[in-house]
Amino acid sequence: MSVKRRKVLEVLDGKCLTPPPIWLMRQAGRYLPEYRETRAKAGSFLDLCYTPELAVEVTLQPIRRYAFDAAILFSDILVIPDALHRNVRFEEGHGPKMDPIDADGVARLSAAGVSDHLRPVFETVSRLRRELPAETTLLGFCGAPWTVATYMIAGHGTPDQAPARLFAYRYPKAFDDLLAFLADISADYLVEQIDAGADAVQIFDSWAGVLGEEEFARFAVEPVRRMIASVRARRPAAKVIAFAKGAGLLLKDYRQSTRADAIGLDWSVPLSFAAELQKDGPVQGNLDPMRVVAGGAALDSGIDRILDALGNGPLIFNLGHGITPQADPDHVAALVSRVRGRR
């Protein structure tokens, strides 16, 4: 650890920094020509995730360009089902696919070999910690059990996660078992990332928005609470950001119930509500990624509104969802300098 503390960690401790630290979800991605060049060297997308040399390279690319305050491990939330032998593949233009799981399949799931399968990820993390500037926070991550389960049940991405919702209604016991199983192996996975050198971790619950009140409590809150408790039982100082996209009003008790240090906010979260949430602790977000594509006044006004609403509390500036391939790298530079230029 350098003399200067890592800014994202300071905010996770509740400090208000001006300007706020900034990183972008999916910052190592297709909008960068150097990413596309490295991507072309790997066979499949999973090969890229599992080849430390390449994964380190793409993780570092946006840090070199923009000196973001955090680097996030380049990987994918679906390495967990891949480690569970669900035959995960990423087909160009079709999104991820895997063998759909049924209630019997849930009963047969085993954690054996998962950690070995994911060893290249831990290798990537430790190389990154060595190669990153001392002041850059290194974030590990994984998917939340609900979101990972939606892919495992459908066998692919779905617009409204109907297959998982239906499975949960039809087989409540098997579904609870699946979430608990995923929570436990994901907690192990996060502990190993922390041990390899991750300063903090983020849990992505990308599909939390389709859950009703009771389902949110059972499928989004409880498994993430279980994960965080399991990680902290072993690594008491672990710092966790939880991002429940689309959870809206249900974010109110999310931090307290899950014990996350910070909560991520998507761009649909009203800034007035975000400011209320910030009274209870650090928040991260929440610029609409389309503003980065548009650039100009749409980008500037979006940034200013967030800084006006949330800049006087503990804030990690970020997008409200991953940056898209269409984003212009020059717009990202403008975003970073505007966030940092304000006092």
Place this chain on the structure above:
Amino acid sequence: MSVKRRKVLEVLDGKCLTPPPIWLMRQAGRYLPEYRETRAKAGSFLDLCYTPELAVEVTLQPIRRYAFDAAILFSDILVIPDALHRNVRFEEGHGPKMDPIDADGVARLSAAGVSDHLRPVFETVSRLRRELPAETTLLGFCGAPWTVATYMIAGHGTPDQAPARLFAYRYPKAFDDLLAFLADISADYLVEQIDAGADAVQIFDSWAGVLGEEEFARFAVEPVRRMIASVRARRPAAKVIAFAKGAGLLLKDYRQSTRADAIGLDWSVPLSFAAELQKDGPVQGNLDPMRVVAGGAALDSGIDRILDALGNGPLIFNLGHGITPQADPDHVAALVSRVRGRR
């Protein structure tokens, strides 16, 4: 009008009925074998919408089976872009497609001929009013400008409406013009439905959930407010249900800002929040359609929770989104009898 008042209209006037009236979004649909039979007689999906004899038949089918308290005109929100010569087509298994519009295209839009194009719809409405039981409320509907615009801009359905969000940031003036134009012709369309015999109308803003706070005010609230004001200026007694799916917390002021009589709630709206919203007026919703697919305990408990939370205020029982083709017609029968059986 019969001696007995139509129940949905009574609730729209603020009355609390026990049991609440019930209808289901997309109740005339593929889950019914008789629908599939009639559908097979029409060439394209739009032919079905524009052939009064067939559209009347499919609208009546669920009323015959379940005696729902409301029938909703069988049509589609995309008849508006179709009437605007956007080359709308419904390809089996691919969802709707149309020619994407650009900023220049917005400037060239004309309302000429729209009403003539939609005449078969008005014919369907007037035939329905004659053929429906006197106690059944007849609902007309249209899409909200934001939702219709998302299809017109992308040229097809999209998971997160990114093309329309981007268009709105890049061409704010053209986008405002498009929404105002759609609001005005949609208001005309609703007035003609009311004149043809619709007792009330519903405005569907299916994609309201991807908007930030300021965008929701500009793109979801303002155009719908404008539509309702335009309808009421001509038909002061018009009754309107506004359904902004995914709007969450932003529903708080939605009724007051748009002047809708009732607001529709999707299944992700927490019931405690729904009860708050109900203090300001009637609400409609909000069972997860997947519960109807699952049936059994998942269906029963979902119904009971809604009735417990909202049954003592003005409520129109409905799903939180359209019923899906997988739904078992027997589960729909069980749903209706459970809602009606409770006192």
